[in-house]
Amino acid sequence: MTKEHIVSAFDRDLEGIQATVMKMGGLVEEALRGAIKALETGDTELAQKVRKSDRSVDELDLKVKHDAARILALRSPTASDLRLVLSVIEISAHLERCGDYAKNIAKRSIVLAENAQIEGTVPALRRMATFVLSMLSDALDAYIRKDASLAEAVIERDLEADDMYNTLFRSLLTHMMEDPRSIAAGMHLHFIAKNIERVGDHATGIAEQTIYVVTGALPEDDRPKKDGTSITFKPSDE
């Protein structure tokens, strides 16, 4: 073995719980991709599948919390090992929320399959989803590799996700004003956009946990605001 230290029972516990979180990450990414595909294609069967798959994510989240509590009780980790266990709890919570968003997008895609489309919105949502999915994937990568600079880069990209959301919000508003028949669909699409943007926030939250594990401190809370639509009409207010 070329590892720097002997693999102890504790290390195996830590690896096990991190593997569970990574499995959750994989399921959540798949659910998000499925939800967006269901939205694009109007495939309600796929949407139902995505909705049901959220149960597995929730179960893994409970497993992570349970395993973490067990490790804390049995092993009493300190310093960086303790941070690792605490970070796993936080990351699991972030992923669980992302799973909820995927489920919610899938639900709305079923309603939208029966409504008229608003031109250009779904492709814009797909671009946004692709963008935040790459943030999520990099955030999980940064965590596993304990790569603080990759984590920093994820946090910086959140501004761009916010911009994409704000642009989409304005475009939706215009469509709804021009054609009031599109209002119901517009409100659902708006929520989908918001859900996707929130996945970016959670990717950022995961990236912050990597920085916490590596440096022992959370980054200063001066990161970009989470929602710019409240200032759409008064940008100077920020």
Added chain:
Amino acid sequence: MTKEHIVSAFDRDLEGIQATVMKMGGLVEEALRGAIKALETGDTELAQKVRKSDRSVDELDLKVKHDAARILALRSPTASDLRLVLSVIEISAHLERCGDYAKNIAKRSIVLAENAQIEGTVPALRRMATFVLSMLSDALDAYIRKDASLAEAVIERDLEADDMYNTLFRSLLTHMMEDPRSIAAGMHLHFIAKNIERVGDHATGIAEQTIYVVTGALPEDDRPKKDGTSITFKPSDE
């Protein structure tokens, strides 16, 4: 002293961290009340005050996480003491999110102060806010008193909060369709409604932590769906 056990340094640590969480709870309740008042009165100064106050909530959340990590590292609690420390971390995260919602409502109230009102919506939002604030307050009470049955009652009330939100959503949709000039305001009011409804979800999450501390297990995840608007046009889909 009539207490059943001698107050140890560990008990003092636990009491300290719980006191911090209760302080957070107080700040968050005040922020939510302030945000709704700012919305009702168009008081943009109050709204700005609410926005700024979120920083204190965020700081307390970091303090809770820091103190919890310290307790875990120094005291290595097990069984119910460990559950208590873990629950405090979770509750703090729920409150931090509620603080974000208050801040977001305050921001939107500033935009809305310059827009035409949609009749009846703000009073409905106030009723909803009063309802979820009582859920939040009871959830925190149940936690401090370790009262699982009060916690159960909070969880049950979440269905009613969801109903209030769904009713409001349909009413907003109708207004927006009838008067497209109200669309921009309607979208902000919709988000405020959603934020208030989410506070109810977080109150439920806090109540679940009480049950976890008291019984050692989280309730089964069969609680009411978080958002019913995605099925507004197809109730059979649930």
